[in-house]
Amino acid sequence: MVETADADDVADGAAPEGEDDELAELDQLDDLDALESTAPGKVRGRRWLRYTAVIALAVMFFAAVAAAGFFGWQYKQHNEIDNAGRAALASAQDFVVALTTIETGAVDQDVERVIASSTGEFRDTYSQSASQLRQVLIDNKATSKGTVIDSAIKSVSKDRVDVVLFVDQWISNVTSPKPRMDRSRVSVTMTLVDGKWLASNVELK
Helix, strand or coil: CHHHHHHHHHHCCCCCHHHHHHHHHHHHHHHHHHHHHHHHHHHHHHHHHHHHHHHHHHHHHHHHHHHHHHHHHHHHHHHHHHHHHHHHHHHHHHHHHHHCCECHHHHHHHHHHHHHCECHHHHHHHHHHHHHHHHHHHHCCCEEEEEEEEEEEEEECCCEEEEEEEEEEEEECCCCCCCEEEEEEEEEEEEEECCEEEEEEEEEC
16 A cells, blocks of 8 residues: 555656766756856956956047147247247347448458348349449448337248348438438348358348
């Protein structure tokens, strides 16, 4: 009778202890397979995010360096041009004073001062006419004194500056011993030659 009852329990679906252990092991294996199938994707995703962040930071860094370099270069260029303009303007003022100032007893020195402050076509033309000009000034006992009353830069680069100057010039000679004042506008192109700003073109209006 006892054996019959055990057979009935088995028939009703009660699993032996060994089979329960096997089922538990299979469930664990299924869980591991699920983890293995999903974990690599998550790891790859995290790595990709890290790589993207590193690349973005590198791009931002190099962009900042490039921007700093560009603005530094731009500032340097602007500063050099400003310095060139100021230096050329000061030299142009000195040149125009020399050009419009003549002392009868110092004609040679005055002419040489103009030649030394000029270059190019103007220097060539002025040098060729210097002898004749010298004699005319001496014969007429000409005297003049020039004063720059205003000046401005028209255009500027690192080696060429165009300047306009307004000049008052007091003139006297044998026919007009009483000094009279002439006001003129002078346009001068200053060119950088061996570190010196020299007048290369002059127009009097």
